[in-house]
Amino acid sequence: MIVKLLIYDTEKSIRTNEFAAEVQAGLAATRRYLMPKYFYNDTGSKLFEEICKQPEYYLTRTETSILMKYKRDILGICGDQDISIIELGSGSSLKTKILLNEFVSNNKKIFYFPIDVSETMLNDSIDKLSTEFKNLRVIGVCSEYASGIKEVNVFMLNHSDVPESKLLVFLGSSIGNLDPVQVQKFLTALKEQVNYGDAILIGFDLQKETTILENAYNDKAGMTAQFNLNLLARINRELQAEFDLSFFMHEAFYNVKQQRIEMYLVSTCDQSVYIRGLGKHFSFKKGDRIHTENSYKFSLEGINKLAIASGLRVIKNYTDSRNFYCLSLLSRVPDTSETGK
Ligand SMILES: C[S@@+](CC[C@H](N)C(=O)[O-])C[C@H]1O[C@@H](n2cnc3c(N)ncnc32)[C@H](O)[C@@H]1O
Incomplete structure (x- = not known):
């Protein structure tokens, strides 16, 4: 039985000069x-x-508090079945542990696929998680988001014991690094990676006072x-x-x-x-x-519009008391061709 494994982006060797090429392009651009x-x-x-x-970086503390408060609700919505949790840009996985604890203590079979470009961080976090959680299968994927999801799909196809039901997680307000065009493309592509009934949990930082x-x-x-x-x-x-x-x-x-x-x-x-x-x-x-x-920085209205434009729907928006941050639980909307409309 797999307890811990680290896999790599299989196409990375083709892109070994990517860093040099991207630095060159960025520094040669008119707006560097x-x-x-x-x-x-x-x-x-x-x-x-x-x-x-x-102390000034309210994002992590606020997202943590929302996860703590609503972890049971999120688990309830994801249902009783065994589940594969796929996380984009997992970093230390510290916040995700809140969810993992909740899911594992409900006796579910959990496969956790953290995807991150930072190899040392990923190695360290999968080591810690596999020691800490005896019933968790951790398969780290050292890769960028899109190719990482592809690797997870290949892994799932080749391992029949991996639960089909998915929860895709994207925390830390990393979605805010994408511009409005990229973000819609990104979410539309993410939608293609989940089935109806699966869930996507995304951390959005909300608009607030400039200071x-x-x-x-x-x-x-x-x-x-x-x-x-x-x-x-x-x-x-x-x-x-x-x-x-x-x-x-x-x-x-x-x-x-x-x-x-x-x-x-x-x-x-x-x-x-x-x-x-x-x-x-x-x-x-x-x-x-x-x-x-x-x-x-987003508004709740903007998140809803973005979800709809990407073929998703908001199941719930979880926010904190100050409305600083929002964790959105999303799901795929059936294509109209599939609903016969
Ligand atoms: C803002 S940090 C968030 C970390 C963690 N999810 C959290 O909420 O604390 C972004 C993480 O995503 C990873 N990352 C950034 N860009 C990435 C990319 N294009 N593909 C995969 N991982 C990426 C970084 O290595 C880092 O661990």
Whole structure:
């Protein structure tokens, strides 16, 4: 019987130069950017765990409290059957443990598939989970979201003992990193991965006062700043670049019109940086910015509209007393062709 296993994205070897290509494209663009998925190397993943503990970063604490309060309700909606829990961007899986505890203590057979690009974080969390939960089968998938789901599907097809019923989980407000076009495409694709009766649980950060939002991304301890700057340290290490981190600063602010936190690395002087791995120099003027992340903030109405546009329906929106955060439990809507309408 499988208790713990780590599998890899089988197509990854074809994409070994992806990091170099994406850094090159981002830094050569008119509006420079680096993709947020690259935050999460070993150091970045550890820094993210530190961010979650900061007093200003209400997101983790609020999502945890909602999970604690509504775990039984979520379990009730998912039904009595054995279940496969598939989590996108699982990180430390700390919050998911709240659900796992609830499901396992109800004597269900649970397969848990955490999917994450951060190998060290994934290895560590599947080790801990398999020691802590005796009845849990943990199959970690080191991969990006879409290819990770494909790997899980292949695994399920090849292992008849894996429960067919699914709960797809996407926590930490990571959905906010996608822009409105991407998010609808993403949810529509996610819908294709579940059957009617399966559920999808997604954490959405809600719109709120600008100061609360901006403080969360500018913690006093400087963890988010370090997390942001670590992108440059990663490029230095993996692409033999010469970024001097002291010549860049972290910037994060709320764009009210777009309803998103925007995060940048700002050059504090005129400079030219050589990236040996790309064989190129990149010039920066004082004040030039590299866009590193968007974090969209949602409304309950917006979540409902988004669900409908993606062929999903909201079963329940679980929120906290301050309406800071929403955990949406969604399910697939039958296609009209299938209902005969
Ligand atoms: C904001 S953290 C959330 C972690 C955890 N779910 C939580 O709620 O605390 C995002 C996680 O997703 C992973 N990640 C980011 N982009 C990814 C991608 N494109 N594919 C797979 N994992 C990704 C990161 O390594 C990180 O663990």
